[in-house]
Amino acid sequence: EVQLVESGGGLVQPGRSLRLSCAGSGFSFNAYSTAWVRQAPGKGLEWVGFIRGQAYGGTTEYAASVKGRFTISRDDSRSIAYLQMNSLTVEDTAVYYCSRCAGYNMRYYFDSWGQGTLVTVSS
Amino acid sequence: EIVLTQSPGTLSLSPGERATLSCRASQSLSGSYLAWYQQKPGQAPRLLIYGASSRATGIPDRFSGSGSGTDFTLTISRLEPEDFAVYFCQQYDGSNPLTFGGGTKVEI
Numbered sequence A: 001e002v003q004l005v006e007s008g009g010g011l012v013q014p015g016r017s018l019r020l021s022c023a024g025s026g027f028s029f030n031a032y033s034t035a036w037v038r039q040a041p042g043k044g045l046e047w048v049g050f051i052r053g054q055a056y057g058g059t060t061e062y063a064a065s066v067k068g069r070f071t072i073s074r075d076d077s078r079s080i081a082y083l084q085m086n087s088l089t090v091e092d093t094a095v096y097y098c099s100r101c102a103g104y105n106m107r108y109y110f111d112s113w114g115q116g117t118l119v120t121v122s123s
Numbered sequence B: 001e002i003v004l005t006q007s008p009g010t011l012s013l014s015p016g017e018r019a020t021l022s023c024r025a026s027q028s029l030s031g032s033y034l035a036w037y038q039q040k041p042g043q044a045p046r047l048l049i050y051g052a053s054s055r056a057t058g059i060p061d062r063f064s065g066s067g068s069g070t071d072f073t074l075t076i077s078r079l080e081p082e083d084f085a086v087y088f089c090q091q092y093d094g095s096n097p098l099t100f101g102g103g104t105k106v107e108i
Helices: none
Strands: A003-007 A009-014 A018-025 A033-040 A045-051 A060-062 A070-075 A080-085 A094-104 A107-113 A116-120 B002-006 B011-012 B021-024 B034-039 B046-050 B061-066 B071-076 B086-091 B104-107
Touching: A003 A094, A003 A107, A018 A033, A018 A094, A018 B002, A033 A070, A033 A080, A033 A107, A045 A070, A045 A080, A045 B021, A060 A070, A070 B071, A080 A094, A107 B034, A116 B071, B002 B086, B021 B034, B021 B104, B034 B061, B046 B061, B071 B086
Parallel strands: A009 A116, B011 B104
Antiparallel strands: A003 A018, A018 A080, A033 A045, A033 A094, A045 A060, A070 A080, A094 A107, A094 A116, B002 B021, B021 B071, B034 B046, B034 B086, B061 B071, B086 B104
């Protein structure tokens, strides 16, 4: 069974940093791209970015709203993906989901999701 | 950026009725690169449909997707109690960013 489990969320002050983790199991983690999608309280879904799988060199793409502040990385030896978030603002407050990507290159949809981890940015 | 507009915002129906949800793209999708997700309160989204019309693994056949170009539809043929949720469409036409529609809430 495919499982994704996020961790690392919490309360953080504006301007500070936080790193989220996403542990995958039940599939060949290194073969898949992994995405982060967020959902502000009571709002819709917003794609944050993804990191491609090993076959595509582990390269990354980001939404404009987080580019330059957020960095996605992966440790395939541990089947974990990370979302490093710097210079956080109150607008980054959301539940952050990691998801397994299906498709190829930029043509990804999300066929499995973690349960999400809440990030609250507040002073 | 491809903007997806979902309508209606809320659909009030009864169990056993048919639900028709719309997702309109601001520009034509070059292929059938559209997915639908279901989200229940406090839960993660779940993939229902990809490629505009292909059901994901384990999805009941009362869920069907159709459409091409700019207009796409998710149909639930006969609503079951567990189908009352919020539904999102997502385009993956190949350009950054990947985008979602604003959602349609199906309520009793």
